[in-house]
Amino acid sequence: MRLIVALPNDSAPKFQEYARPEVLVTTEWLAEHLEDPGLVVAESDEDVLLYETGHIPGAVKLDWHTELNDPLTRDYLDGDRFSELMSDKGISRDATLVLYGDRNNWWAAYALWVCTLFGHPDLRLLDGGRTKWIAEGRPLTTEEPQRPRTNYPVVDRDDTRFRVFRQQVMTHLGKLVDVRSPGEYTGELLHMPEYPQEGALRGGHIPSARNVPWARAAADDATFRTRKELETIYQDETGLQADDDVVVYCRIGERSSHTWFVLHHLLGYPQVRNYDGSWTEWGNSVRTPIRKGEAP
Amino acid sequence: MTAGTGTLNPRLREIAEDFAAVPGKERLQLLLEFAQELPQLPARYADRHDLLEPVPECQSPLFLGVEVDDDGTVHLFFDAPREAPTTRGFAGILHAGLDGLSAEEILQTPSEFSGRLGLDDLVSPLRLRGMAAMMARIKRQVRRQRG
Numbered sequence: 429m430r431l432i433v434a435l436p437n438d439s440a441p442k443f444q445e446y447a448r449p450e451v452l453v454t455t456e457w458l459a460e461h462l463e464d465p466g467l468v469v470a471e472s473d474e475d476v477l478l479y480e481t482g483h484i485p486g487a488v489k490l491d492w493h494t495e496l497n498d499p500l501t502r503d504y505l506d507g508d509r510f511s512e513l514m515s516d517k518g519i520s521r522d523a524t525l526v527l528y529g530d531r532n533n534w535w536a537a538y539a540l541w542v543c544t545l546f547g548h549p550d551l552r553l554l555d556g557g558r559t560k561w562i563a564e565g566r567p568l569t570t571e572e573p574q575r576p577r578t579n580y581p582v583v584d585r586d587d588t589r590f591r592v593f594r595q596q597v598m599t600h601l602g603k604l605v606d607v608r609s610p611g612e613y614t615g616e617l618l619h620m621p622e623y624p625q626e627g628a629l630r631g632g633h634i635p636s637a638r639n640v641p642w643a644r645a646a647a648d649d650a651t652f653r654t655r656k657e658l659e660t661i662y663q664d665e666t667g668l669q670a671d672d673d674v675v676v677y678c679r680i681g682e683r684s685s686h687t688w689f690v691l692h693h694l695l696g697y698p699q700v701r702n703y704d705g706s707w708t709e710w711g712n713s714v715r716t717p718i719r720k721g722e723a724p
Numbered sequence: 725m726t727a728g729t730g731t732l733n734p735r736l737r738e739i740a741e742d743f744a745a746v747p748g749k750e751r752l753q754l755l756l757e758f759a760q761e762l763p764q765l766p767a768r769y770a771d772r773h774d775l776l777e778p779v780p781e782c783q784s785p786l787f788l789g790v791e792v793d794d795d796g797t798v799h800l801f802f803d804a805p806r807e808a809p810t811t812r813g814f815a816g817i818l819h820a821g822l823d824g825l826s827a828e829e830i831l832q833t834p835s836e837f838s839g840r841l842g843l844d845d846l847v848s849p850l851r852l853r854g855m856a857a858m859m860a861r862i863k864r865q866v867r868r869q870r871g
Binding site for chain 2 (some may be wrong): 474475476477478480481491494499530
């Protein structure tokens with residue numbers, strides 16, 4: 429991926445340890461560059477109303493569920509509609525797009541991953557997301573920005589590099605990371621009597637997958653853990669090797685986008701793919717093997 | 725709008741009509757108003773989540789309290805964090821539409837009521853599921869407490 433960096437990188441020392449320091453910005457950096465013409469900030473939250481309660485001045489809203497998915501097919505937008513969405517939001521192809529959101533940037537990482545499928549050149553996450561911005565007492569506004577419409581080109585979505593499908597996962601058993609909670613991994617969480625199910629018929633995990641809940645990559649202040657801490661989690665404890673071909677998954681591919689970001693951008697694994705069909709597909713499909721319990 | 729079979733009580737019907745009367749984006753603002761109008765927990769429940777029922781189907785933690793008076797009047801209490809305005813908004817709608825009604829009126833409320841607010845495309849069915857779950861739990865508690 430060629431990076432056309434419109435704005436300077438954030439030179440924060442913590443970021444320099446990561447494989448790709450340019451994919452993160454600090455709250456300080458963002459506050460300083462908020463008025464820069466080449467910058468667009470987008471908020472992507474789990475809660476669809478959170479943006480309306482107050483957002484970073486100038487930030488547009490990008491809703492993971494209602495805007496990035498195809499309304500009929502279980503898939504993401506195609507190139508035409510992505511171009512329409514970005515143009516409508518006033519985001520140009522050469523803009524530095526900084527994403528942030530609630531819950532340790534969970535949904536912001538998802539939006540970033542979807543934008544990556546369309547190869548948007550300069551994508552960054554705000555380290556610490558919405559939580560840190562607010563904790564530091566930085567300004568919020570309820571005023572919606574009026575960005576002039578852009579002419580975002582129609583770019584085909586590339587599903588080969590960072591996305592993977594069920595049939596491919598079937599032949600890929602071995603280097604899988606299940607980033608759901610331990611209860612979902614072992615299969616216990618589907619057995620709550622009377623309660624609506626999580627959308628899968630069976631509980632458990634894909635054989636050979638190791639369980640590393642996604643939020644372990646975040647520190648208490650919602651920022652990413654340091655490279656050393658991340659290496660301890662994913663390499664020392666989980667046994668992944670830097671040149672492994674890794675597949676990550678969760679329930680619908682959102683939490684695993686966060687881990688995808690960590691493994692690919694922060695730890696520099698060259699081949700990391702997100703299986704967005706995830707457990708809601710795997711756990712329901714005919715003739716797919718599953719495992720229950722704590723063992724991979 | 726999703727057609728439902730059961731009838732809504734006048735208060736819920738009015739809420740559904742209010743949502744239907746405004747265009748898409750303003751429906752989110754209306755939902756936000758319900759979030760802002762959700763009453764605080766009374767003192768006896770404040771910091772006493774152990775006395776309330778958790779609703780894990782909501783994307784953000786929500787706690788529900790249901791009290792049924794001897795005459796069958798139902799009182800509803802909700803607690804959800806400020807950072808979860810959608811969940812608070814759902815709770816606010818149910819509070820505005822159901823609090824103070826009789827047990828019978830609550831049990832007659834169609835379970836798919838949340839589908840009648842025209843929010844499917846704006847909020848997504850996945851998120852609306854939390855509201856249906858609140859409704860189901862309210863009914864279950866009313867049934868249980870009424871004996």
